[in-house]
Each structure stands twice: as C-alpha cells, then as structure tokens.
Amino acid sequence: MNWPNIATIYTKELRDMLRDRRTLLSMIIIPTLVMPAIMALIGFISFKIVREARATAPTVMLIGGDDSPAVRAALAANDKVKIVPAAADWKQRISDKKVRAAVELPAGFDAALAQGASAAVKIYNYEGEMRSAFAVTELRRFFNDYRDKEIAGRLERRSLPAELVKPFELKTENVAPPEKVGGNVIGGLIPYLFILLAFTGAMYPAMDLTAGEKERGTMETILCSPVARIDLVLGKFLMVLTASLSTVLFSLLSMSLTFLVGGSLFAKFGAGAAAGAAKTAAAAGPALPSLDPLGMLAVLGMVIPVAVLFSAALLAISLFAKSFKEAQSYVSPLIIVIILPAVVGMLPGVELNAKLALVPILNVSLVSKELVSGVWQWPYLALIFGSTCVYAAAALGLAVKMFQREDVIFRS
Amino acid sequence: MIEARQLTKTFRDKKRGEIIAAEDISFRVSPGQIYGLLGANGAGKTTTLRMLATLLQPTRGGATVAGFDVVRDAAKVRANVGFLAASTALYGRLTAREMIAYFGRLNGLTGAKIKERTQQLAADLEMDDFLDRRCDKFSTGMKQKTSIARTLIHDPAVMIFDEPTLGLDVMAARTIVRFVRDCRNRGKTVIYSTHVMSEVEKLCDVVGIIHGGKLLAEGTLPELRARTGETDVEEIFVKTVGGDQP
Incomplete structure (x- = not known):
C-alpha cells in the first residue's frame, strides 16, 4: 500500500465528485433540505388532520x-x-x-x-x-x-x-424514562433512516467511480499509471465512504435542526389549538427532544462500519457492470434488501438477542433503538460492532479482489 | 526497448470456451524505432499491447519493457511507459492542467517538476489557451493534445499506441502522427498498432502483421514487399493473412 498514492487518488476523486451536480444533489441537497422538508411537511399535515378531526x-x-x-x-x-x-x-x-x-x-x-x-x-x-x-x-x-x-x-x-x-381499582403507570418512550416511538426510525441514507449516499459515487469510469474510458487510462490496483481501490473506496458518511452527517445535522426548530413550533401550535389538539401536541412534544444525545452519537458510530460495508460492497458490485445503466440494474434492487432488515428492526416486539446481533443491518437497527433510549448493552454493542467490521472487511477484500480480476475490469 | 517472448493470452468464454487472443507473439523494438502492429479488428493487437502495458497478464510467455519484466515488475514497467489508446479517455470534470498533474503525481513527480513539465508540454503542444478549462468541453483535437501531454508527463522511454487515431478527424489524426514521429526522433521506443494501411507507410520502421492472434510476418516495408511481391501495403497485408475472406 502506498498512502501518498491513495491520498492522490482520493483527493482527485473528491474534487471530481464535488464538481458533479448529481453527487452534490444526492450527497448534500437531498439529505439536508429535501428529507427534513418532507418529514416536516408530513408531520405538519398529519398534525393538522388530527387536529381538525378532533375539533369537529x-x-x-x-x-x-x-x-x-x-x-x-x-x-x-x-x-x-x-x-x-x-x-x-x-x-x-x-x-x-x-x-x-x-x-x-x-x-x-x-x-x-x-x-x-x-x-x-x-x-x-x-x-x-x-x-x-x-x-x-x-x-x-x-x-x-x-x-x-x-x-x-x-x-x-x-x-x-x-x-x-368495584372490588378493586386498576391503574397503569409508566415507569420508563421519557427517553425510553421517545426511543421506542422514533428510535427505530432514526437508525433506519441513517442506514438507508448511508446506502443511497454511497450508491451514486460507487457506480460512477467504477462502471461509469469503464463506460467513459477513464478506467483504462488510470490503470496505465504505475499506481497499484489496491491503492486505486482504497482511494476510490475512501471517496465512496466519504459520500456515504457525509449523507448521514448532513441529514443528522439538518434533522436535529428540524427537531429543534420544529419542536418549538409544534409547542406553539399546540398551545393555540383546541383542547384536543393541545393534548396531541403535549403527547408528541416531550418525545422528540428527549432522545439521548450520547446515544445518537453512538448510533452514528455504529453506522460507520455499516457505511464501510455498503461502500465496499457497492464498489465491488458496480465494478462488475459494463456501464452505469447496468450497475443501476444491479444496485437498485439492493435497496429492498437494505430496507427489509431495517424495517424488521422497527417492528415493535423484535428484541435484540445473540443470534440477531450477528444479522447485518438488522443488528445495528435493533441496538440503535436501545441506544437512543439511553440503554447501553455493552456486550451486544461490542458483538455488533465487531461482526459488522468483519462483514465490512470481507466486502472490502472482495472489492480489492474484483479490481485485480482482468475479466471484471475489461469485461465487454 | 521492448522484447516480447512468445506472448500468449487465452480468455475463457462461457459460450465459446477457450479463446486464444494472442499466441506465441515474439518481437523486438529498439529505441528510436517505430514498430507497427498491423491487423484487422479482433486480430489480437489490443491484447498484445495491453500485455506489454501490464494491463493484462500473459497466460504464457513474457516480455521485457524498458528493462523490466511485465509480470514481476509491472509497476516499474508502467512507470516507464506512456500508453495512448482510442479507449483511454480524460476525466471530464478535471481541467487539462489538473489531468496532467494527476498523472504526474501518480508517476511520483514532485510539484515543481510537474509544473515545469506541464509548462514545457503546453508550449510544445500549443495548449496554453485551454490548459485551465475542463476536459468535457474540449474539441477532439484538444482532447488528443491533453491525452498526449498526460502520457508524456513522466517522460517515458517507451510509448505504446493502440489505434490512437480511431474515430479522429483528419486534423486530429495528423497531430497524433506528428507526435509519434517526434517520439521516435527523441529516441523513444515506440510500438504503434493500427489497421490503417497509410499510417503504416508514413510511420513504421518495422511492421508486424498480426492475424487470428498470431504474428504472421515481420520486417521493414521493403522486406515485406520483396517477400510478397506486392508494392501496395494493403495487398501485402491481404496476401500475408491468406487472401480475401468471404
């Protein structure tokens, strides 16, 4: 491995990507503006519908x-x-x-x-x-x-x-901390979104840097240089990982802002609304900001090896394709594969155990639900982080192997 | 200096089984010489040149390029080779200067050296007007010049050209031909593959006729003329490969 060469490739790919409007759109604009806008809009509309329904x-x-x-x-x-x-x-x-x-x-x-x-x-x-x-x-x-x-x-x-x-009274009282309630309500949703964004963020650059380069004829140009193929893969991989994590990070930042600003707006709405509506706002109000911030950071930490796994796997798969279009047809169906375990993790009643801790994506989804609730299950955290790292390393190994295969690089 | 020793490459195809793309190809090219590899499409030119440029590994046989073995010292071979093909494109979102500098860095040149070489190449190739413009906006001629500068940034001893004029207009093709001649005049070892007969006449010191993955004949044009009894390059080629095919 030649780190200066890897750095040269990474810097070039980064510059190249930042000049590409499509990447900026999928990496920054969609997660920062569009996603929270959609979420806020959905929230606002459903809030309004419920309020009106209750008022009439x-x-x-x-x-x-x-x-x-x-x-x-x-x-x-x-x-x-x-x-x-x-x-x-x-x-x-x-x-x-x-x-x-x-x-x-x-x-x-x-x-x-x-x-x-x-x-x-x-x-x-x-x-x-x-x-x-x-x-x-x-x-x-x-x-x-x-x-x-x-x-x-x-x-x-x-x-x-x-x-x-009335021989006895029956009462129920919630003893779960407010974070736990919030965690269960939206705790499943946040890691699910992060996992999905880590995938979609990596998707476009991974296809562009492999199948796209083959199609444009720049792959052969770069292979003629003295740079070793492993350095080339690592440089490209780091770029795809950057795109994946940036997408998650930008969406995290903008979602936090949306919650902060939106939360206060929600409270104002609630106060001014009819009695029934106020109750809804009050019920939803405390659940939003009571997510454990440290837990959120830990979720981000858990998403890092998942992003590595996605970036490497997407590189390996897209490299096999002859054209960008062919790569799209391989990669797009994978979104379903990503969504399924993430959705299962969101289902109420699915609890983490040692077996599920080894199922990629689902394990992160489940443990994240606990993390945002402020519950730290260290043995599971270690097992999940470790197993995801192993899967990620295997995917990266596969990507390096694919780059060394002539029948893949020059597939025609 | 290039020395190919029984270079052989076979591919496996699911439908067609084993395909021999190049078989027992041996030749030598000395510094200051242009070796023309003449053959039809699918004759094995690209496979042979890709083996010399270490993009493909030979199944059998071997080659020495600029004193290095193509299998054992692949990276050193690439560091001493400039490879230009119709299929080697430019990064559209980089400027010509950035493109040249990128390959300079990958070839281990320092920032100062890259600057100096870029200046010199831009002057030689008359690139100053578009040096800081993005490659995706270039005309074919500008692209060719940038590609040439990219292959020359590390001043390689060996130049490999794989049908570099394919799909180019007359003016752009002339730039390439002039540039190949320049390389010879500077003492570089040059190998040039083409299926354009007129280019062979204009450029090549030695010609190798390749067909069906085999090198069928080799020599200077006068030698080939004497051997076949034909004067026209096209006729020499047709006679060597076994006459007109249906």
Whole structure:
C-alpha cells in the first residue's frame, strides 16, 4: 500500500465528485433540505388532520330508540358527537364516510333500564378509519358513563355501597424514562433512516467511480499509471465512504435542526389549538427532544462500519457492470434488501438477542433503538460492532479482489 | 526497448470456451524505432499491447519493457511507459492542467517538476489557451493534445499506441502522427498498432502483421514487399493473412 498514492487518488476523486451536480444533489441537497422538508411537511399535515378531526364532532346515526327519549336526549346533549336522524341505507352511508358510526338502541331501552333489566346497545363502525374510531371512542365513553350512572342509581335505590361492584381499582403507570418512550416511538426510525441514507449516499459515487469510469474510458487510462490496483481501490473506496458518511452527517445535522426548530413550533401550535389538539401536541412534544444525545452519537458510530460495508460492497458490485445503466440494474434492487432488515428492526416486539446481533443491518437497527433510549448493552454493542467490521472487511477484500480480476475490469 | 517472448493470452468464454487472443507473439523494438502492429479488428493487437502495458497478464510467455519484466515488475514497467489508446479517455470534470498533474503525481513527480513539465508540454503542444478549462468541453483535437501531454508527463522511454487515431478527424489524426514521429526522433521506443494501411507507410520502421492472434510476418516495408511481391501495403497485408475472406 502506498498512502501518498491513495491520498492522490482520493483527493482527485473528491474534487471530481464535488464538481458533479448529481453527487452534490444526492450527497448534500437531498439529505439536508429535501428529507427534513418532507418529514416536516408530513408531520405538519398529519398534525393538522388530527387536529381538525378532533375539533369537529363526528356524525353518528341513531337507529331505533324512538321509545327511549331519556337516552336520546342525553346523546343529543353530548357535543362530542353529532347525532343525525336514522336512514335506511345507514350501512352504505358509513362505507361512504358520510356518517362515521351508527348506534343501535334496542326497543324499550329506557323502560328496560327503569325495570332494572339489561339491554344491548350496538355500535357500527368503519374499522381502520380515523374519524370513525374517534366516534366509537366517544360513544363507548358516553355509554360507559351512562351505565356507571345507572349502576350508581340502582345501588343507591337498594342502599348498597358503590364498592360492591368495584372490588378493586386498576391503574397503569409508566415507569420508563421519557427517553425510553421517545426511543421506542422514533428510535427505530432514526437508525433506519441513517442506514438507508448511508446506502443511497454511497450508491451514486460507487457506480460512477467504477462502471461509469469503464463506460467513459477513464478506467483504462488510470490503470496505465504505475499506481497499484489496491491503492486505486482504497482511494476510490475512501471517496465512496466519504459520500456515504457525509449523507448521514448532513441529514443528522439538518434533522436535529428540524427537531429543534420544529419542536418549538409544534409547542406553539399546540398551545393555540383546541383542547384536543393541545393534548396531541403535549403527547408528541416531550418525545422528540428527549432522545439521548450520547446515544445518537453512538448510533452514528455504529453506522460507520455499516457505511464501510455498503461502500465496499457497492464498489465491488458496480465494478462488475459494463456501464452505469447496468450497475443501476444491479444496485437498485439492493435497496429492498437494505430496507427489509431495517424495517424488521422497527417492528415493535423484535428484541435484540445473540443470534440477531450477528444479522447485518438488522443488528445495528435493533441496538440503535436501545441506544437512543439511553440503554447501553455493552456486550451486544461490542458483538455488533465487531461482526459488522468483519462483514465490512470481507466486502472490502472482495472489492480489492474484483479490481485485480482482468475479466471484471475489461469485461465487454 | 521492448522484447516480447512468445506472448500468449487465452480468455475463457462461457459460450465459446477457450479463446486464444494472442499466441506465441515474439518481437523486438529498439529505441528510436517505430514498430507497427498491423491487423484487422479482433486480430489480437489490443491484447498484445495491453500485455506489454501490464494491463493484462500473459497466460504464457513474457516480455521485457524498458528493462523490466511485465509480470514481476509491472509497476516499474508502467512507470516507464506512456500508453495512448482510442479507449483511454480524460476525466471530464478535471481541467487539462489538473489531468496532467494527476498523472504526474501518480508517476511520483514532485510539484515543481510537474509544473515545469506541464509548462514545457503546453508550449510544445500549443495548449496554453485551454490548459485551465475542463476536459468535457474540449474539441477532439484538444482532447488528443491533453491525452498526449498526460502520457508524456513522466517522460517515458517507451510509448505504446493502440489505434490512437480511431474515430479522429483528419486534423486530429495528423497531430497524433506528428507526435509519434517526434517520439521516435527523441529516441523513444515506440510500438504503434493500427489497421490503417497509410499510417503504416508514413510511420513504421518495422511492421508486424498480426492475424487470428498470431504474428504472421515481420520486417521493414521493403522486406515485406520483396517477400510478397506486392508494392501496395494493403495487398501485402491481404496476401500475408491468406487472401480475401468471404
């Protein structure tokens, strides 16, 4: 290995890349501006939709109950839902989202209650639809209250204590630190984004520096120089790694800024909004800034060997291609291979164990989820960092080997 | 000085099996001499020259270029060779000066030496007007001149040209021919592959006719004329390779 030569190649490739608009776009502009802009936009729109949905009472159709004015009046007095008169095609109307839910009262509901008998109320909804879910939650709350009041009345009439039907209280309380809550909510998302960006950042330069050079005829030019092929690979590899890590770093910086600025904007929005909306903002508010900053740095540290793995593997694969287009057809499907383990890592309930710690990409995704929650599992961290380094070294070895193969370099 | 000793290169192809691209090719080129490798497309010219430039390793046989073995001292061979082919392009996003300097550094030249050589080459090749412009904006002629400067930056003793005029217009091709002659006049060892008969007449001191991976005939043009009884280079070539093919 000749380090001055590697440095010469690296410097030239860096200069070359920085003059290429397409690289700048994929390395700096997209991760810095576009990604956070998209995230902020999605966040803003979903926040707005939820706020509006909560602010406007969902329409609920009341079926039956003509002989039960008491419950009808109580329902009508509830401003959290808007009661509309019954229609024969109510099922269709729920499907068409003209009505969010329907509630069916049995005949003689009021009378049954007065006699101390039991009656069944049925709620019809549109599963998976947000406003329908709001309507159901509200209807459940309303009828639970209505039932509790009825129970209380029946007990009082019989002079029995309220505890008779409530032998114990059941409460749940969160003991996880706020970082842990935040970690679980977005902890899976951040390493997933980093892994994806490390890949996409390396993709274009890796193809350009190998298949692209072959296509343009500069590969043969550089092979004529006295530089050893191993120095050539290492110089190119360092450039691809730089692009990969810069993409991650730029996105980290811009995401942090988005969270800081966006977080305060979110809080302002929440304060000014309706009561329901304020609750949403308050719930989302503390989760964002409470990610462990040291953990975030550690995630970045864990992503470094992953970026090495990607850069080397992409170089080796793209070198095999005769043209940039051919390289694209090899590399593009790999995005799915990268996304899959990263997505599995995001799934709730998938926990780190010794076997999963050896699965590349998935291991980093899982341990990162813990790291941003402020949980440091040192043995796993060492195992994952070590195994990823081994995979990365193997990929780099493969890239060096590929550069030494005449049938690959001069494939035509 | 170039000495090829039974240079042989075989490739494996999934469909066609083993292909012999060059077989037992032996020749010598002395300093101050231009050796012309004349052959049709696919005759084995590029493979032979790539073995001499150490881009490919011979399957059998060997060669000495500028006193170094092409297998054992590949890097030293490359440090003493200037290789120019139609397929060796320039980095479009670098300027001509940066391109030349890059190859100067890779050849181990110091910054001061690179500066001095660049100045000299730019003056010789009349490159001053476009020295600081990016190569992707160049005309074919400018590209050729930059490529020539790139091959000459380390002042190599041996020059290898692989169909350097392929696809060039008349003026650009003339620049190359003039430059090859210059190399000979400066005492460099030159090997020049082509399938253009007129270039052989204009340039080459010794001609080797290569066909089907084999060197079929070798000699000066008068020698080849005497041997074949033909005066026209094209006729000499056709007769040597076994007549017109259907």
